[in-house]
Amino acid sequence: MSGARSRAPLVAGVVAAVVAIAAVVAVVRFVERRSRDRLRSARVLADAIASPDPLEAALLLVELRGHARPEVGLDGARAIAEAAIPYAVLRAGSEVRDAAFAPDGSTIAAGSADGAIRLFRSDGRGAPIPLAAGAPVASVRWSADGARLIAACDDGAARIFSPSDPAHAPIALRHNGSVRSAVFSPDGSSALTASADGTVASWDAGSGRRLRTFSWRTGLREAAFSSDGKQALAVSDEGAVLAWPLDRTGRPTVFGERDTMLAAGLCRDGSCVAGAPLDGSLRLWRVDEPGTSSLFRGAGGAPRVLAAAPGFVAAGVADGTVHLWLAETGEVSTTLAHHDGGATALAFSVGESLSRVASGGEDGAASTSTVARYGEIHGEPALRGHGGPITAIRFSPNDSGARLATASRDGTVRLWRLGPREPVPADWDAMLDQLRRSTTACLLPEQRTKHLGEPPDEAARTFTACEHTEGR
Numbered sequence: 001m002s003g004a005r006s007r008a009p010l011v012a013g014v015v016a017a018v019v020a021i022a023a024v025v026a027v028v029r030f031v032e033r034r035s036r037d038r039l040r041s042a043r044v045l046a047d048a049i050a051s052p053d054p055l056e057a058a059l060l061l062v063e064l065r066g067h068a069r070p071e072v073g074l075d076g077a078r079a080i081a082e083a084a085i086p087y088a089v090l091r092a093g094s095e096v097r098d099a100a101f102a103p104d105g106s107t108i109a110a111g112s113a114d115g116a117i118r119l120f121r122s123d124g125r126g127a128p129i130p131l132a133a134g135a136p137v138a139s140v141r142w143s144a145d146g147a148r149l150i151a152a153c154d155d156g157a158a159r160i161f162s163p164s165d166p167a168h169a170p171i172a173l174r175h176n177g178s179v180r181s182a183v184f185s186p187d188g189s190s191a192l193t194a195s196a197d198g199t200v201a202s203w204d205a206g207s208g209r210r211l212r213t214f215s216w217r218t219g220l221r222e223a224a225f226s227s228d229g230k231q232a233l234a235v236s237d238e239g240a241v242l243a244w245p246l247d248r249t250g251r252p253t254v255f256g257e258r259d260t261m262l263a264a265g266l267c268r269d270g271s272c273v274a275g276a277p278l279d280g281s282l283r284l285w286r287v288d289e290p291g292t293s294s295l296f297r298g299a300g301g302a303p304r305v306l307a308a309a310p311g312f313v314a315a316g317v318a319d320g321t322v323h324l325w326l327a328e329t330g331e332v333s334t335t336l337a338h339h340d341g342g343a344t345a346l347a348f349s350v351g352e353s354l355s356r357v358a359s360g361g362e363d364g365a366a367s368t369s370t371v372a373r374y375g376e377i378h379g380e381p382a383l384r385g386h387g388g389p390i391t392a393i394r395f396s397p398n399d400s401g402a403r404l405a406t407a408s409r410d411g412t413v414r415l416w417r418l419g420p421r422e423p424v425p426a427d428w429d430a431m432l433d434q435l436r437r438s439t440t441a442c443l444l445p446e447q448r449t450k451h452l453g454e455p456p457d458e459a460a461r462t463f464t465a466c467e468h469t470e471g472r
Helices: 002-050 054-062 073-082 428-439 445-450 454-467
Strands: 089-091 095-102 109-110 116-121 128-133 137-142 151-152 157-161 170-175 181-184 188-195 198-206 211-217 222-224 231-236 239-245 264-268 270-278 282-286 288-296 305-309 313-315 321-326 332-338 343-349 352-363 366-372 377-379 390-395 403-408 412-417
Touching: 002 054, 002 073, 002 445, 054 073, 054 222, 054 428, 054 445, 073 428, 089 366, 095 137, 095 403, 095 412, 109 137, 109 264, 109 412, 116 137, 137 181, 157 445, 181 313, 188 231, 198 222, 198 231, 222 264, 239 270, 239 390, 264 366, 270 305, 282 305, 282 377, 305 343, 313 343, 313 352, 313 377, 321 366, 332 352, 332 366, 332 377, 445 454
Parallel strands: 095 390, 181 222
Antiparallel strands: 089 412, 095 109, 109 116, 116 128, 137 151, 151 157, 151 181, 157 170, 181 188, 188 198, 188 222, 198 211, 222 231, 231 239, 264 270, 270 282, 282 288, 305 313, 313 321, 321 332, 343 352, 352 366, 366 377, 390 403, 403 412
């Protein structure tokens, strides 16, 4: 009995020692885990700062939520949080050649090189609805009521779809060469197509019956109805800007003294046309007054791409810069942007008190600027991240151009909100939460494997779970 009592203090000491050792081991392991977590956070932050895509950088930052905050590089993290990122990325899986918002802004149609048109919700959620065009799509446009969609295709046909009935076969409008442009009339009763075969044709949009054919000596690449719906407007391959009365055939009205220009463009509403004659100037004509024009000078180079709206002309010139002219002065108002490799797409959103102009380029970047009623011009944050040249750029029609769609050869359409943004919170976790709320995009499996070290199967599962969370 006395022996047992004598051993009790020894046992208690051993137990205490074991507990103390276990506590020390737990602390060491905690410190090691914390250290590894800090190292991981620092590595992920470094990758985010180095990323050329602000969206990837932002999504990598979001992955640090719940992990140790990095001890260095916080200024870089804040710069990432302050950069513009798309609120949605629409993945078509093939080069997107054109995109268009529906008139109510709820849907985006993306026409692709794989012969499909995909209808996406413009909030970035849900699965796309596919429409089979059967050939690479050059352009897509909606009817004014949003009930129909017309696509110009490389196989020599334009096709009219009813998106509410995707299983219904489209109406085919056939040419002898690829169709480059197709649009509805303002009232939706007819359609206009421009083809590489050198013709513009008008059609009954309900039956697909050809109404008239208007011919030119070279291929035609852009078409529009005049704003009153009485003329067919077109741009030819050599830059001629043409107009035919829809009620008769014959020779067209040619805007300008010559029928060859360096670049030309049609106003989206059909009220005006613009051209860059060989003398280095730019001219803007009203469709109802083809004999007179507004003269613009000071481009600083040969225009490669041109866009016009009532009161404005924008041009991307050979050195990669994009310039804006106001009709009130006729002089260059400002240099809006510079694109490595040159500008590829231009667009306007014209409002009563505030207008916007946007450009996209070979470098996969987009730029927007606001133009106030009295000519004040302000640049907005650059929109970067596409992995290929921008092929089309479109403003939303129902909210004064507050959203922008950029389509690219990288197989995606990125959707951006324009205008003032919420201030970036000073608190680390609040900043990460704001970033997560600002986009529906998810890190791709290959991004998760590369930057987060996840095995491919785990990365795929996590990506799928994120997509499901966003309703895709």
